[in-house]
Amino acid sequence: MNGKQELLTIENIENFPKARLLRFVGDLDSTNAENMSNSVISLLNEGVNAVIADFSRLRYINSTGLGALLFVNKKVKELKGTFKIANVNENVLEIIEIIGADSLLEIHKSLDEALSTLK
């Protein structure tokens, strides 16, 4: 679970200077959701307009984490940007779907698929 593991690492995406790849590791919960959304807001303030979240190593999410994702999604959309999520595990996807957030979030099966939709 959480431990001292960093939840988020941020990488550039080749040929897309205004896009960033966010790799999530571990649990997105009440202990780190606010930091996560602040990190993304900082990116937006720096001019980033496309964010891809790789959830392949995200084990767990709770309602606070989900709220933070929706907040980030809303902020990106307000700036006419894109926020995409890829590689969501079965348990995390169930929580997103059961609450109806899948209709608000752009979810891709794989990172390649998400990257291929970048413009």
Added chain:
Amino acid sequence: MSPISVKSLAEEPQVSVLKLQGDIGLDAIPQIASLLDEWLEKKFYHWAVDLSEVDFLSSPAVGALMGLRSRVVNHLGSIAFVSPGKYLIEKLDLMGVNKIIPYYKNMDAYLDYFRWEFRNAPRFLTLKFPAEASFIPVLRRLVVDLLRSKGYLPKEVYGIELIVDELSNNAIEHGSPSDAYFDFFLSFDKKKVEIRVVNSCEDLSQQEIDELSKKFSNPTFGPDALRGRGITLVKLFSNQMTFRIESRKVEVCITKMREGK
């Protein structure tokens, strides 16, 4: 005194204790077989084999006990070894017996296993927990590890972890515990999990009590809302949720049944 005897276990009369002593060689097999036949005829199908005073257990004796296992399993019974010594464990492990018959270090440990498996005895955990979000992952891990250690599957534990998380965060964020702690109770058996989270709070007005009651009874949130999904998730992931709100206390209980149990 005969090195081989059988008696009922005082704490659980359904259980027969086969006590072996000393060297159990080929010559002991007829006596073991005769005793087992006699007790099995009386429909005793749960067996604890007390090996605490056994110095040597021959292969035919192990074979006889494996045969006992086959007979009791057919009647939904069980067999376990209690208090085998270090050298006996090494021999039994080499023969692969540990993959078929469980060992317990003493009779208390065996009773714990028997009552869980065959009497559906629940386990309990009661904690007074600091009302700080940073502690919640520790509580989640504790509950997850407890349930996993008793055979709960990762998928079902995931939903229970979420319930623990949401109820605890709810107690911290909305309950404003006046004593900086909340109470957490967990009870589980092979069929269900029950969780109760209780937090104290400052004096709630009747209006605040009504608003909280409404939130627990019929949680709602807009599509863009950042908060308010926790209780909805708890309701969706549990089979039953009840609550009690008093002016200085909020208590939420859930029951989660195991599918197919």
